[in-house]
Amino acid sequence: MSPLPVQMENRWADRAEPQPGEGTFYWHMLVGRYAQVRALAQEARDRLAPFSGLHDTPSKWLHMTTLVAGSTDDISLDQGHAMLTEVSRLLADVPPITVTLGRILYHPQAIMLGVESASELKPIHDAVQTATETLTGHPERTEGPATWAPHITIAYSIAKQPAAPLIEALGPRLPAHELTLDSVSLVIQHGPERLWNWQHIGSALLLGETDPL
Template sequence: MADHWWWRPGWRPDRHYLTWYLVFHDQALTDYVAGFQRALADLEYLDPVPVDGLHTTVQGVAFADELPAETVAAIGKAADERCADIEPFTLTVGPIAAYTGGTFLRTAPWQPVADLRERLRAAIGDVLGPDAVPDEPARFKPHISVTYCNATPPANEVIHRLSELRQQPPISLPVTSVDLLELRRDGHAYQWDVRHHTNLTG
């Protein structure tokens, strides 16, 4: 496992990033995640994701200093148009698992989120041009992070601790919207401001 908090190319403390997230304010998810975080609290190399930071990353856009406000607004409008016929859907969340940067909850099915992502990629392309849409779609794996590594712990220790926690049954999570956020790193947590909110109404 590896330190999640290394500075990726282009990132620095005073620089923000525009990205589309599914942001969750669901009490059942909050309680579910809190149980895992309590069980792992003694592992000092795992930083718990704050309650108000639970999310699924869907699609990056660009660094905020690269786009004027009117362009960001245009991307939001294009997303509304592209997503106008997408209906709310439900994800199955769990079990917990480990990955290089921490621990996460598996989500299924992937297809509704992948379809939403393709619409958002198209919306970005409508405004910035298709060549300016970042990320490789084939690498997209929807998930919800529970903790992030702040060091390089032994993977076997984390996996062993998760073996009992994986007995927790999955939960259902409704998805009714997607948000365009201006994301920043604040210590060992992500913070954001909502730049655009798109409801999924079908």
């Protein structure tokens, strides 16, 4: 995510997306239910309110993308439920995981909350990757770089404009908040990304006991 971008771009200008009637299975950690995440996202939006050319992630669907499992043309709903069952089994002994939010990440196509201590989330990534590959035969397909970098996208860029005024308005950090994650969800995104027509299939819970201090 470094160096800082000079120019913001339109994320969807040349991006291939599912069309109406098509869908994609995603593994997401859905974080919109956490008050502290919604509060951080709203503070960022308030600071960025003077600027056009941004498309906010709906609060309900604030998330960390964990794995792109594949197309609904290739994966059936029955396979999706089987993947959920397997991920639930793999995570049954993993306790909820606490990370820290607050750092702002900038990309030409998006403005994001960084996730500190993100390496702690590796058991979740490993579980969804293993279950997806085992039950579908599909290799790992994550968005972006080969190394998974958990983040929460606050807003996507939908226009070309200088990045510096946005960076100056929002800054490098928001107040730090701890977030304890206790599940990962399987979601179908129906149609184009920006329509947010998501179907929540189910969640696998982290049911392990946290070690006492």
